[in-house]
Amino acid sequence: MNTPVTRAPHAPRTRRTTTLRTPGGLSLRLDVRAVAAGTALLALAGAAAVALIGSGDFPLTPGEVLRALTGGGEAGQRFIVRELRLPRALVGLLVGAAFGIAGAVFQTVSRNPLGSPDVLGFGQGASVGALFVIVYLHGGTFAVAAGAVTGGVVTGLLIFLLAWQRGIHGYRFVLVGIGAAAMLYALVLYLLTKANIVEATGATTWMTGSLSGRDWGQVWPLAAVCAVLVPLTLAYGRPLRMLEMGEDAAGALGVRTGRVRAVTLSAAVVLVAAATAAAGPIAFVALTAPQLARRLTRAPGPNLLPSAAMGAALLVGADWAGQRLFGADQLPVGVLTGALGGAYLVRLLITERRGGRI
Template sequence: MTATPLAPADTTARTPVEGARLRALRGPGGVSLRVEGRALVTGAVLAAVGLALAVVLIGTGDFEIAPADVVRTLLGNGSPADDFIVNDLRLPRVLVAVLVGAALGMAGAVFQSVSRNPLGSPDLLGFGYGSAVGALVVIVLFKGGATEVAAGAVAGGVLAGAAVYLLAYKQGVHGYRLVLVGIGSSAVLVAVIQYLIAKAQLVEATRAMVWLTGSLAGRDWSQVWPLLATCALLFPLVLGQNRALRMIEMGDDSAYALGVPVERTRMLLMLAAVLLTTAAAAAAGPISFVALAAPQLARRLTRSPGPNLLTGALMGAVLLLASDLASQRAFGADQLPVGVVTGLVGGVYLLWLLVTERRAGRI
C-alpha cells in the first residue's frame, strides 16, 4: 500500500497548553500532577466503554453468557462451566485484544507525534510489514512453530525499524523524510511478502495468509503474559517522555531551546513504539489501521494538543474490542478475522482523513 505523506498538521504548531484546561492534582509532599479536564473525562469514558465491551465480548460465542453472569464468574462466583468458558477460553482472547489495541494506539500516537504527520503510523512506515516478513521467513523457510513465528515477527519489526531510522537519518530524523522512507520501505517489504508466499508450498502459504490477516482466534494465556510484560515495561517509559514529546511536536529548535535532548528522546521513543508494534504483531498478527486511527480519534475527542498517549492507547483498545465483537456478531455464522474488520473500517477512515486534510489545504 502506498500513500502520499501529508504535511504536518496545524495542531502541532500550538503550544502544549493552548486551548486546554489544566487542573492540578496535589499529593503528599508537595507533589502535583497537571491533567487536562476534557482528556481526563474522555479517558474515563473510553475505559468504561472498553470494560463494557470486554464483558459483552466474553459472553459472546456458541455458548452465550449473560453480562451479569460474566461479571459474577470473573469475581469467582460463577458455576464450574461458566468458570471454564470465561477464564480459560475467552478471557485470554479479550485480554490480548485489549493489550494489542492499547499497544498499537500508543505506538501510533508516538509515531504521529515524532513525524508530526497524521500518516506517521506503524502500518504505513513499514514496521508492521517488517514483522510480517520476519514471521513469514520462519513459516515458509524454516517451518517454525508458534513461538518461533512470534520471535521472527519481533525480529523482523525491529530490523525494519532500525533500517527506516538509519535511512531517514540526516543530521537527525525529520518527520517528512521519515514518512517518505517508511512508505518506500513498506513497498519493498510488501514485495518480499509476495515473493515468500509465491515461493511457499500450499500448506505454508495457507498458514502465512492466515497469519497475515490478523486474528484473535485461539489466543490463550501463552500470548497474554509476554504481551502484558512488554506493555508493563514500555508504557511507563513512553508516558514518562510525554512532556518531551510535546516539546518535539513544536519543532526541534523549540525543543532544544527548552532543554530536550531531541535526537536521543526521539530514538528512545521510536524504539519503544517499534517494540510495542512488534509485540502486538507477535501476539495477534498484523492488525491494520488501529495505530493509524486511534491517536487521531483520541485527539479529536479530547480536543487537546500533544500526543494524547494514554487516550490513544485506550482508544486503540476500544477499537479492537469493538472490531472483534463485530467480527463475531455482525456476519452471522461466517465469522471474520478481526484484521479484516479493522481493514474495512480503517480503509474508510483513511479515505476520510485524506479528504479532510485536502480540504484543509495540507495536501
C-alpha cells in the same frame, strides 16, 4: 442613519483544569476534559471486553461474565470465561493499547498524521520475519512470534537509518516508510510463492490479523512487554508534547530531542512488533486511534493514555462486531479494521489535501 455595530472579538476559549497537590508540596495540573475522555474510553474498552467474552456459541450475559471473572457462577461458565475467552479479550486489549500508544508516538515524532506503523512498513516487516520462519524454518508458534518481532525491529532500524538526515523530519520519514512498505509487501508475496499449500494457508491466516484461538501463551509475553515499555513511553509524555513544536523549539526548552526520539521510537517499534507477533498485522488501529483520541480530548500533545484506551476499545469492539454481525463466519478482526481504517485514511488524505499539506 444606522450606525454599524462592532462586535467585540470572542475571548479565547480556556480549558478547564484542576490542580492536585501532594503532601510533599508537588502539584499536578490535570485537564478535566482529557481526564473525563480517557476515563470514558477505559470504561468503553472494559465494556467491550465483557461483551466479547460473553459472545460465542455459548452466550453469557454481562452479569454472568463478571461473576465468573470474580470466582462465582457455575464451574462450566468459569471454564469458558477464564480459560477459553478471557485470553482472547486480554490479547485484544493489549494489542489495541500497544498499537494506539505506538501510533501516537510515531505521529508525534514525525509531526504527520500519516506517520503510522502500518503505513510506514513496520507491519510488513514483521510479516516478512514471520513468513521467513514459516516457509524456510518451519517453526512453531513461538518461533513465528520471534520472527515477527525480529522482522519488525530490523525494519525499524533500516527505516530510521534511511530517513535520518540531521534528525527525523516528517515527510521524509513518511515517504521512506511508504517506500519500504511497498518493497516489503513485494517480499511477502515472494515468500508466499515459495510456500507449499499448507504453509501458504497458515501464513495467509496469520497475515489477515485475528484474535481467534488466542490463549495464555500469547497473553503473558505481550503483557510483560507492555508492562515495561508503556510506563517508559508515558514517562516521556511531556518531552513528546514539546517535540511537537519542532526540534529547535524543544531544544531551546531543554529537551534532549535525540534521546527522546531514540527512546520513544525504539519502545514504539518493539510494542508494534510484539503486538503483531501476538495477533498478526492488524491494520489501521495505530493510524486511527491517536487521532480519534485527540478529537475527543481536544488536548495538545500525544495523548498517550487516551490513544492506548482508544486502540483497545477499537480493536476489542471490532472483534465483537465481527462475531455478532457475521455469526458463525466470525470475520477476522483484521478484515474489519482494514475496511474501516481504509475509509478513514481516504478521508484523512482528502482533509490534508484541502488543507494544502499534501
